[in-house]
Amino acid sequence: MLELRFIRENLELVRKKTERRGIEDSRIEDFEKVDLERRELLGELERLRNNRKTVSAEIAELKKQKQDAEALILEMRGAGERIKELENTLAGVEENLQDIVMGIPNLCDDSVPAGKDEDDNVEVKKWGDVPQFAFEPKSHWEIGENLGILDFERAAKLSGARFALLKGLGSRLERSLINFMLDLHTQKHGYEEVLPPFMVNSTSMTATGQLPKFEEDLFRIKGWDLYLIPTAEVPVTNIHRDETLAEKELPVKYCSYTPCFRSEAGSYGKDTRGLIRQHQFDKVELVKFSRPEDSGAELESLLADAEEVLQLLKLPYRVVTLCSGDLGFSATKTYDIEVWMPAQNKYREISSCSNFGDFQARRGGVRYRPRDSKKSRLVHTLNGSGLAVGRTLAAILENFQRDDGTIYLPEVLEPYFEKRF
RNA sequence: GGAGAGGUACCGAAGUGGUCGUAACGGGCCCGACUCGAAAUCGGGUUGUCGGUUAGUAGCCGGCACGUGGGUUCGAAUCCCACCCUCUCCGCCA
Numbered sequence: 001m002l003e004l005r006f007i008r009e010n011l012e013l014v015r016k017k018t019e020r021r022g023i024e025d026s027r028i029e030d031f032e033k034v035d036l037e038r039r040e041l042l043g044e045l046e047r048l049r050n051n052r053k054t055v056s057a058e059i060a061e062l063k064k065q066k067q068d069a070e071a072l073i074l075e076m077r078g079a080g081e082r083i084k085e086l087e088n089t090l091a092g093v094e095e096n097l098q099d100i101v102m103g104i105p106n107l108c109d110d111s112v113p114a115g116k117d118e119d120d121n122v123e124v125k126k127w128g129d130v131p132q133f134a135f136e137p138k139s140h141w142e143i144g145e146n147l148g149i150l151d152f153e154r155a156a157k158l159s160g161a162r163f164a165l166l167k168g169l170g171s172r173l174e175r176s177l178i179n180f181m182l183d184l185h186t187q188k189h190g191y192e193e194v195l196p197p198f199m200v201n202s203t204s205m206t207a208t209g210q211l212p213k214f215e216e217d218l219f220r221i222k223g224w225d226l227y228l229i230p231t232a233e234v235p236v237t238n239i240h241r242d243e244t245l246a247e248k249e250l251p252v253k254y255c256s257y258t259p260c261f262r263s264e265a266g267s268y269g270k271d272t273r274g275l276i277r278q279h280q281f282d283k284v285e286l287v288k289f290s291r292p293e294d295s296g297a298e299l300e301s302l303l304a305d306a307e308e309v310l311q312l313l314k315l316p317y318r319v320v321t322l323c324s325g326d327l328g329f330s331a332t333k334t335y336d337i338e339v340w341m342p343a344q345n346k347y348r349e350i351s352s353c354s355n356f357g358d359f360q361a362r363r364g365g366v367r368y369r370p371r372d373s374k375k376s377r378l379v380h381t382l383n384g385s386g387l388a389v390g391r392t393l394a395a396i397l398e399n400f401q402r403d404d405g406t407i408y409l410p411e412v413l414e415p416y417f418e419k420r421f
Numbered sequence: 422g423g424a425g426a427g428g429u430a431c432c433g434a435a436g437u438g439g440u441c442g443u444a445a446c447g448g449g450c451c452c453g454a455c456u457c458g459a460a461a462u463c464g465g466g467u468u469g470u471c472g473g474u475u476a477g478u479a480g481c482c483g484g485c486a487c488g489u490g491g492g493u494u495c496g497a498a499u500c501c502c503a504c505c506c507u508c509u510c511c512g513c514c515a
Contacts, residue, residue, distance in 0.1 A: 059495055077495065
């Protein structure tokens, strides 16, 4: 959410930046009218309330001196009623304004390239050599099914399309990757590990921006104000909702493994096979709270932390800056890391690292108190996948396959495959 | 599910109809004094939000907020109703 006053004073800028994202029906046009209406009502209401307060104090004074206050009381009779009426009118207008404001996306950073969709994303880096095969590389689902470590048919029996059943060394590999990523980020990169609830309420979903606009992407628990989390970003960012942090605590860095649940509404026919697009997938997420002036640099180091996972796994990847049209609703800037998928002969997203500026912090009331200041300020929030585990597993199967249908594992995972008992 | 207790500022906590929301008191934090420096001590400061004013995220003026939403009243942290959450005990349970 952007600040009301900011929108009012920079309406042209907000309109331009929103257009740059390719969003048409943002209702910004209504803002000016509704905002004015609200302030006029508010002014009138505040006058009435001020009057009530003043007169009530006079009545109190009279009563204290044992004098008759009946005349004043009579005069004020009905004042409460009038105030209530105005309050109700105002509430309606504010709801209207809130709808408009909640529908306005975050402003994109100046360094974000203009563009329409993912084709306009700008590559900023390439790492590793794309493997050359002397044979036709198989898809990860073929390899996985042949090895008996992936079973999509039975998963469909259990739950339907877009679910996977991992078996034997497949589930062992998934678990190893989770542990490897958590160990790297906690032991080397200084993140604190958290394991949050996998269901959150609507307030939490609203703070990070999934609600109210993107409800159709979520799974809701029937009869409860609870949703399955689409990413650990939601519970972890909400850890400090309505809190004021001390400046010396910043940046706060969390690392969290959770499964993620997404309806994938609107992606029918896309990636129907394999592990790429599932209703449930594992992810290790990195979340940061930083001072506003540090968030740019924190995004770069967050990206580096995520990249290191791929480097250690020796998986080739590239980094792209999302263009304005592909940028998420709440983000000011996003880097996607895309891993090489040999069977598809292209790079596929495996991590998304974003700076949200104060957009989420304002919605969620996350602030900090600067050392020498009386006033608290909103923090900046950032997060990034470090990494999407299912897609990492798929990349390992495809990149490290041999012509006999077996695969080999990157060295860093060996400790996770040692026999323990 | 049953019984009870409680939700007030950064934290703890007082306050049961009228300058108590510039919210007692304690702690923390920040600034200053003392000190070679620190500790201790002493002094000062420290809620958020919306609106107005303004060159201003500074000041000043005003409104609102004591879990949430309603109600009573000239006036509600305080009285009434509903709901949410936390804690304790009992029951059930992985």
